[in-house]
Amino acid sequence: MGRRQARETALQVLFQIDLGKTEPNLALTNTAEEFGAGPQEIEFARQLVMGTLEHIEEIDAMISSVSKEWHLNRMANVDRNIMRLALYEIKYRSDIPENVSVNEALELAKVFGSPDSARFVNGILGQLLDKDNNEAITAFSDRD
Secondary structure, eight states, X not given: OHHHHHHHHHHHHHHHHHHHOOOHXXXXXXXXXXXXXXXXXXXXHHHHHHHHHHTHHXXXXXXXXXXXXXXXXXXXXXXXXXXXXXXXXXXXXTTSOHHHHHHHHHHHHHHHSOTTXXXXXXXXXXHHHSGGGTHHHHTTOOOO
């Protein structure tokens, strides 16, 4: 359960930062303590949170490029942060296969989101990963 728990922790931390403007390290420490994450999970969660925050402008631009009917500020906070986390993994973590990032995002959406979250998250990520729209992601990619 290591990486799954780390992603759950990272999502909860991103949510706290997004909604409550909580300081990242404080949010991570409190969340990890509350849910009993181990040292490896905490380190992976820290990498995910800090990486997502480092690239948040590019990630948000990617989401906005395909989400014409839903502006970022109108999206559910959970859905927005799930997509941010998944896109960080997809574009900036070459050690994580794209399909793993998408599958994990869908699982997070099922657990933490609304009944429609998984479908919404899948739709946005699918558009970004679609070969015909791949320029939407490639334009923002640092991977090479």
